[in-house]
Amino acid sequence: xxxxxxxxxxxxxxxxxxxxxxxxxxxxxxxxxxxxxxxxxxxxxxxxxxxxxxxxxxxxxxxxxxxxxxxxxxxxxxxxxxxxxxxxxxxxxxxxxxxxxxxxxxxxxxxxxxxxxxxxxxxxxxxxxxxxxxxxxxxxxxxxxxxxxxxxxxxxxxxxxxxxxxxxxxxxxxxxxxxxxxxxxxxxxxxxxxxxxxxxxxxxxxxxxxxxxxxxxxxxxxxxxxxxxxxxxxxxxxxxxxxxxxxxxxxxxxxxxxxxxxxxxxxxxxxxxxxxxxxxxxxxxxxxxxxxxxxxxxxxxxxxxxxxxxxxxxxxxxxxxxxxxx
Amino acid sequence: xxxxxxxxxxxxxxxxxxxxxxxxxxxxxxxxxxxxxxxxxxxxxxxxxxxxxxxxxxxxxxxxxxxxxxxxxxxxxxxxxxxxxxxxxxxxxxxxxxxxxxxxxxxxxxxxxxxxxxxxxxxxxxxxxxxxxxxxxxxxxxxxxxxxxxxxxxxxxxxxxxxxxxxxxxxxxxxxxxxxxxxxxxxxxxxxxxxxxxxxxxxxxxxxxxxxxxxxxxxxxxxxxxxxxxxxxxxxxxxxxxxxxxxxxxxxxxxxxxxxxxxxxxxxxxxxxxxxxxxxxxxxxxxxxxxxxxxxxxxxxxxxxxxxxxxxxxxxxxxxxxxxxxxxxxxxxxxxxxxxxxxxxxxxxxxxxxxxxxxxxxxxxxxxxxxxxxxxxxxxxxxxxxxxxxxxxxxxxxxxxxxxxxxxxxxxxxxxxxxxxxxxxxxxxxxxxxxxxxxxxxxxxxxxxxxxxxxxxxxx
Numbered sequence: 001x002x003x004x005x006x007x008x009x010x011x012x013x014x015x016x017x018x019x020x021x022x023x024x025x026x027x028x029x030x031x032x033x034x035x036x037x038x039x040x041x042x043x044x045x046x047x048x049x050x051x052x053x054x055x056x057x058x059x060x061x062x063x064x065x066x067x068x069x070x071x072x073x074x075x076x077x078x079x080x081x082x083x084x085x086x087x088x089x090x091x092x093x094x095x096x097x098x099x100x101x102x103x104x105x106x107x108x109x110x111x112x113x114x115x116x117x118x119x120x121x122x123x124x125x126x127x128x129x130x131x132x133x134x135x136x137x138x139x140x141x142x143x144x145x146x147x148x149x150x151x152x153x154x155x156x157x158x159x160x161x162x163x164x165x166x167x168x169x170x171x172x173x174x175x176x177x178x179x180x181x182x183x184x185x186x187x188x189x190x191x192x193x194x195x196x197x198x199x200x201x202x203x204x205x206x207x208x209x210x211x212x213x214x215x216x217x218x219x220x221x222x223x224x225x226x227x228x229x230x231x232x233x234x235x236x237x238x239x240x241x242x243x244x245x246x247x248x249x250x251x252x253x254x255x256x257x258x259x260x261x262x263x264x265x266x267x268x269x270x271x272x273x274x275x276x277x278x279x280x281x282x283x284x285x286x287x288x289x290x291x292x293x294x295x296x297x298x299x300x301x302x303x304x305x306x307x308x309x310x311x312x313x314x315x316x317x318x319x320x321x322x323x324x325x326x
Numbered sequence: 327x328x329x330x331x332x333x334x335x336x337x338x339x340x341x342x343x344x345x346x347x348x349x350x351x352x353x354x355x356x357x358x359x360x361x362x363x364x365x366x367x368x369x370x371x372x373x374x375x376x377x378x379x380x381x382x383x384x385x386x387x388x389x390x391x392x393x394x395x396x397x398x399x400x401x402x403x404x405x406x407x408x409x410x411x412x413x414x415x416x417x418x419x420x421x422x423x424x425x426x427x428x429x430x431x432x433x434x435x436x437x438x439x440x441x442x443x444x445x446x447x448x449x450x451x452x453x454x455x456x457x458x459x460x461x462x463x464x465x466x467x468x469x470x471x472x473x474x475x476x477x478x479x480x481x482x483x484x485x486x487x488x489x490x491x492x493x494x495x496x497x498x499x500x501x502x503x504x505x506x507x508x509x510x511x512x513x514x515x516x517x518x519x520x521x522x523x524x525x526x527x528x529x530x531x532x533x534x535x536x537x538x539x540x541x542x543x544x545x546x547x548x549x550x551x552x553x554x555x556x557x558x559x560x561x562x563x564x565x566x567x568x569x570x571x572x573x574x575x576x577x578x579x580x581x582x583x584x585x586x587x588x589x590x591x592x593x594x595x596x597x598x599x600x601x602x603x604x605x606x607x608x609x610x611x612x613x614x615x616x617x618x619x620x621x622x623x624x625x626x627x628x629x630x631x632x633x634x635x636x637x638x639x640x641x642x643x644x645x646x647x648x649x650x651x652x653x654x655x656x657x658x659x660x661x662x663x664x665x666x667x668x669x670x671x672x673x674x675x676x677x678x679x680x681x682x683x684x685x686x687x688x689x690x691x692x693x694x695x696x697x698x699x700x701x702x703x704x705x706x707x708x709x710x711x712x713x714x715x716x717x718x719x720x721x722x723x724x725x726x727x728x729x730x731x732x733x734x735x736x737x738x739x740x741x742x743x744x745x746x747x748x749x750x751x752x753x754x755x756x757x758x759x760x761x762x763x764x765x766x767x768x769x770x771x772x773x774x775x776x777x778x779x780x781x782x783x784x785x786x
Contacts, residue, residue, distance in 0.1 A: 040528075093718075097725040102468060103672050107717040110669055114710035121705055122409075245532045252529050287547035290540045290657075297533040297540075304530075305523040313526075 006281060009156030011273045016157060019262075019269030020168040021226035025247035026254070026261045027175055028083075028219030034179070034256055035212030036192035036316045040105030041090045042220050043244025044112030045083045049221020050228045051116040052082025054135040054235030058128065061138075069141055069163070072229070076167055079225035080218040086112065087217020091210045098320045109244075117237050134236035140164065140229040164226040171222060175215070176258050188212050192314030195321045205321045220244065253300055255311050264300070271296040343371055377733045386727060387675050393726075394719035395687070402712050411704050420709065423697025424690040430701070437577045441693075447568070447582040449689035451476070451647035454588050455667025456674065456681040457595055458513075458639030462527075463676050464599055465632035466612030471516055471531030473664025474538040475640030479508040480648030481542045481558070481655050485550065488561025488649065497565040498583060505645035506638045512538070513637015517630035527633070535660060543657035558655040567650040584646035591639070595678040608632045643667065666692075669717050688713055 025042055032039035053075035064071050086108065093104040117133065124132045145158035179185040190198040191208045199205050227243060228235050246268060254261025275292035282288075304311075403413035421427045425441025432438075455472045462469035483504040487497050516534065519525040552559045568580035599605040610618040611628045619625050647663055648655045670688050674680030695709035 093721055097722045099721040103721050106668050107721050111714035114714045118707035118711050249529050249532050287544050290544040294537045294540045297536045301533050304525045
């Protein structure tokens with residue numbers, strides 16, 4: 001196989017189908033961290049969101065027409081709800097109970113793995129009469145976008161795309177607008193940089209942070225559901241692959257800003273898919289893919305070493321807001 | 327008065343409370359709000375008992391985790407009951423599975439002792455990992471790279487010693503040394519990148535975790551694959567950190583070499599962190615890097631050496647995990663122990679000795695789960711759920727502490743106000759003492775706030 005036979009379209013599409021879910025999870029993390037709440041819980045949030053979405057599909061599948069795509073779209077809604085609900089725990093612990101935000105994140109992750117594993121097998125055994133630790137999903141349809149797909153080179157990015165990629169682009173655009181162009185977004189950013197000023201302006205810091213954390217849960221849920229469709233077409237404990245941590249790395253790499261974070265996600269996604277597609281060219285053994293997969297991580301570390309000094313995290317990140325302290 | 331002063335302070339306090347509530351109730355009856363005020367009184371006195379019981383900060387670090395464990399067990403009991411099983415039976419069989427209680431029957435050559443030895447074997451890497459996390463956290467660093475340090479050290483020891491034909495006397499110390507050296511290097515790298523390039527340790531340890539497991543996977547799949555287990559080929563028995571089978575009564579067991587080392591390491595670390603200059607410097611950097619720098623402590627050197635020490639513990643966790651508690655190094659997957667040890671460290675109050683207790687508890691839950699599931703039929707994931715709940719309630723501990731301090735101050739004030747009646751003398755004595763305690767508390771609250779900062783202020 002020569003370098004000309006490589007499926008470049010697949011590199012683009014697979015890269016995007018990995019980068020976009022990562023992006024939406026990272027945007028969730030950006031909301032939480034820009035509001036001043038450290039969010040190491042993304043991993044647990046995306047898993048719980050995907051669990052709720054998959055549970056919805058598994059329990060209502062008989063109610064829809066056989067080839068209907070409606071359950072798939074609704075599952076993203078439920079995944080967002082599930083993620084948001086689980087994020088309420090993180091928000092309550094960090095804001096109301098003044099828990100250490102790092103500890104709270106670790107707790108949420110451990111709890112999420114334990115709870116979804118326990119519930120999946122229990123629900124499967126008691127309600128669906130199957131001894132299984134996974135909820136099977138329908139395969140997601142894949143679209144060819146007319147006209148756009150005929151653009152030379154870039155058109156490849158518009159063949160065989162997952163519907164969730166459009167959902168994510170829409171949601172990401174909306175939350176970009178919300179963070180940078182609206183009053184609420186200003187409050188979120190102020191809560192992380194200068195909560196006392198926000199408080200002096202008459203805004204309830206605790207409430208702003210609470211909603212920011214809930215939003216991060218909802219977005220992580222959408223990302224988790226996308227991974228469930230694109231990587232495995234089922235929900236199982238295998239969803240906890242560390243993508244939540246990867247999203248954290250992406251958002252720190254992106255200096256807590258949405259557009260640079262998107263670039264980081266693209267680096268992760270494209271190097272990953274390129275490694276898979278280029279392997280046959282070099283007649284490499286399957287094990288070499290492991291070495292190739294280290295590329296995005298090494299690149300990230302090098303870039304951070306070169307440009308990391310400019311990174312600035314939100315000033316009040318990790319601090320419990322206490323009115324009486326000034 | 328004479329009679330009163332013979333009573334112990336507790337009894338006096340109780341009597342005062344009774345009198346007070348009696349008076350309040352009488353007043354309440356007059357106002358016709360009997361039930362409500364009685365409920366208030368009951369709540370009030372319950373609060374007082376709780377606040378009194380927990381006000382000594384010395385005990386809080388022990389009582390709050392115990393309370394968290396109790397609350398978690400209570401919550402899980404409700405869950406178990408809703409599945410129609412008996413919670414007591416579940417907890418009993420968890421303990422039996424871990425070796426604390428006798429099982430119903432044992433397989434050939436096995437006894438409660440074998441279970442206890444297995445428990446010690448699984449506990450060892452968990453404790454080493456937690457100790458590594460504690461050291462880093464004391465220096466204000468969040469080392470979530472334990473899992474990566476583990477796999478690198480475990481793999482290096484397996485390849486360098488495990489596949490050679492060294493005798494046990496040479497091989498085992500060498501395995502431990504390789505664990506320490508490889509782990510320390512991997513940890514120091516994180517510290518170096520933090521100091522030299524300002525790369526946050528959470529990001530670099532996530533990256534390094536991924537890089538290490540991928541590289542190890544590549545080498546295993548290319549050169550060291552066992553065709554049956556699809557893991558790395560097992561290390562020689564001489565290199566494994568388990569003794570030759572030792573006959574104890576009717577059963578024979580392989581004792582974990584690392585277990586005693588881990589306990590000793592916990593005590594050494596405790597001594598190191600609290601009693602030595604280097605340990606003090608690390609804690610100072612963790613509390614306030616700027617103040618430490620002003621005091622002439624070299625930040626860079628301290629950060630790197632703290633991470634190296636933390637990584638060395640992570641490396642020891644790696645060799646005791648991959649060369650004792652599991653058969654061999656598995657590709658593609660980091661050991662869950664690396665992340666569980668973070669939970670253990672937090673449950674143990676980020677204290678080396680607390681980690682010993684916490685590791686015992688978590689190891690008991692995880693190693694008793696399979697037996698419990700086979701006996702009671704409740705899914706074994708419930709053990710992980712218990713761990714999660716304990717942590718959830720532990721995380722609320724800081725809130726409880728602050729709440730107690732506030733309540734205590736309020737109570738001291740209100741007692742000082744109401745000291746005009748019959749038990750004036752006693753009450754004023756009590757309130758005087760309480761004021762002293764309150765002042766003490768304030769100092770301690772400040773200290774614990776410092777601690778909180780140390781634990782998480784710079785956590786991210």
